[in-house]
Amino acid sequence: MPASKKKRTRRSADDRIAALQAQIAKIQTRAQQAKIKKDPALRHMSAALRSIDKALKDSDDKATRQALSDARATVTACLALSGATPGGGKGTLTPRSRREKPEPDQVLGYIAEHPGSRSEEIAAQLGTDAQSLRVVLHQLRGDGRIKAEGKARATRYAAV
Numbered sequence: 001m002p003a004s005k006k007k008r009t010r011r012s013a014d015d016r017i018a019a020l021q022a023q024i025a026k027i028q029t030r031a032q033q034a035k036i037k038k039d040p041a042l043r044h045m046s047a048a049l050r051s052i053d054k055a056l057k058d059s060d061d062k063a064t065r066q067a068l069s070d071a072r073a074t075v076t077a078c079l080a081l082s083g084a085t086p087g088g089g090k091g092t093l094t095p096r097s098r099r100e101k102p103e104p105d106q107v108l109g110y111i112a113e114h115p116g117s118r119s120e121e122i123a124a125q126l127g128t129d130a131q132s133l134r135v136v137l138h139q140l141r142g143d144g145r146i147k148a149e150g151k152a153r154a155t156r157y158a159a160v
Contacts, residue, residue: 049075102126107136115158
């Protein structure tokens with residue numbers, strides 16, 4: 001018996017326009033990030049903005065927080081004059097940063113339950129990225145707690 005066919009619906013002109021506008025916005029964001037990466041002044045201002053944001057997050061002193069907020073406003077204004085604007089509402093102008101390094105015991109537990117997993121699979125399941133996971137995997141291999149087979153992205157891990 002043939003499988004039931006799904007009825008296809010056509011998108012309206014408004015839906016197609018909205019999708020294209022979303023694509024245009026993505027392309028503009030990528031172009032802006034490329035511009036920031038190429039211009040050393042923008043890159044340094046972006047780094048300063050990230051440092052200010054970190055300091056704001058860690059500071060409890062009211063006067064220090066006010067001074068940092070004023071400095072952040074100044075750096076943001078300089079970036080705006082150069083045509084760059086903070087993206088993502090986070091105050092940063094760089095692509096996504098690395099996620100936090102996972103706990104070795106958490107990684108070991110996942111590998112024990114799922115032998116033969118690749119680093120990308122492990123990272124996705126643990127909510128981190130492969131680059132942050134790599135440090136933990138090397139540590140576990142050095143301790144002799146896991147073994148690895150294969151090379152590069154084809155490397156598969158298993159608990160010892």
